[in-house]
Amino acid sequence: GAVVSQHPSRVICKSGTSVKIECRSLDFQATTMFWYRQFPKQSLMLMATSNEGSKATYEQGVEKDKFLINHASLTLSTLTVTSAHPEDSSFYICSARGAGPRTDTQYFGPGTRLTVL
């Protein structure tokens, strides 16, 4: 099946710093990438949707200036958490949807656990 990677898998940072998370589709071209946030023991909450070469669409309540998304190519999207605070600590998961016979299917990355001290 399709493979999506995320880097880093785990990051610990100090309050006020910025953290960049990369999401790559390894064996297909991702026309659309999604960023989700998952709090402990909860379901995934969609943060934003990005299409290659255009601005991301953010869900209601998600600050676009705080969570910067760049979908620079068909295989790479980045999420930058700017001026991170402890309440931003969470599990961030990306997913990718590409061209092909199953364009409705999203393939998920392994997730990045962010801990802000």
Place this chain on the structure above:
Amino acid sequence: GEDVEQSLFLSVREGDSSVINCTYTDSSSTYLYWYKQEPGAGLQLLTYIFSNMDMKQDQRLTVLLNKKDKHLSLRIADTQTGDSAIYFCAETPYGQNFVFGPGTRLSVLP
């Protein structure tokens, strides 16, 4: 709005069958999905079913869809300890992104 519901917990004994249930609200969903999430990991696509199908079987997994009642179930035959995980049901309402259920935590007891 769209809503997907699942029971939060299920415990079964190793070797028994597990049945995880899901109800959804949007009948326009073309595909319905089951994802598995192991501790500390991302989501793994287990299986999906097209909305005009009633049943899909894939090795130990059987998906049943009752479109009239908007009810989806996932049956895992001969459940093993490696099946312990959280299982998410998801629908894709027409023109919209995935809507996930809260997840069912499956515990497999020896």
